[in-house]
Amino acid sequence: MKKLKGFSLIETLVAMVIGAISIAAISYSYIYFNSSYQKIMDKAKMSKAGRSSLQTISKDLRNAGYKNMNYTRSTWDRWIEKIDAHNGTKGDKLRIWYNISTQDRIEISYYLEKNTSGETYLVREVIENPVVSPMKRNCERFDTQKNCAPITIIENATDFQVFFNDKDGNRLNNVNISSTENQSKVHTAEIYITVRSPNELLKNPITFEMLNGGTAGQFTKSDRYLRETFYISVYLRNVVKL
């Protein structure tokens, strides 16, 4: 007679326990690595969004106030401006003007916009020939100015702050188009952008206070997102020559 031998009960139980432990270890490490990967990737995304937009802003700031020597078309009274607490957001609005030819100039604005759920994002708006006959760029049809919308440069921007310093390094206030004198005093510009992570990465909510060069107690947010501030300071080489 052929004797068939299987596993004993003890053997099966031991095998099950070992299997369960190894599956638990694998799933735990998968969850752990997945969350740390997500965290790192979100941080990298935040960094990329912050840095690349700062690069665009610094390029525009370096051009700010560039006046073509043959430009005679209209008055030349505006090149840089800052508006506080733009449109109900806590962020600033930065406006920059410069020549793009002997006849034309361009206006570039950076400001925060709110979406339907109240979250803010940073946009860049370009207007050609801003004083005589303004024409917005980034439209469905440029000639009829149909469906114009500024370009979003950071999806999740919590704060956007601009500061101007004079040639002695002191803060300048009231730099706007109503005062050409204050505009020509600007020597360096400082930009702070606080970027929020795309996903909720924290287990428990924490409170972020956005100081960004200003005073404390102005602007706080309490949630489970990560936040980081990106900063750049630019020497306005064209403005100081005006």
Added chain:
Amino acid sequence: MKRVYEKGVSLIESLVCLVIIGIGFIGVNQMMSYATTSIDRSVDANKINFLSETAIEDIMGDTNNASNYNFTQQCTKNYNSSGSLSEKAKTKWAKHFMQENQLKINNQFKKLPCDQLDTKEATITSGSDGTSVKFKFKSNKGKKEKFIGVVVK
């Protein structure tokens, strides 16, 4: 009648097999954690590039006094914000290198991790061929060095 012995895998053999798989798994985990830390490091390197560019931009705005911008900082700042533009600029750098006055998390300043060996240095050299700035940024406990050099005048 001939007896048939059916031989399977013994408990010891299966345990050895499990240990070998476990070692392999640890190796994969190590690789993944190495990959994630290197992404983190590249983000930091990018940040350092920006900070040194920002500092050099300040020197470009004050080229006549470039020699006043020699700078060394470890973790704490030792400049006061009064006086000339160069002193103010250096105070500003010292703050920004430590991310001061930017974000407060749960009422505490968010600060960059810093070791005493992570020095930040700006060296200005003037000669007949112009004035140049060399910025040296050490990170990772002084193990990593990053340079940026620009002729400012």
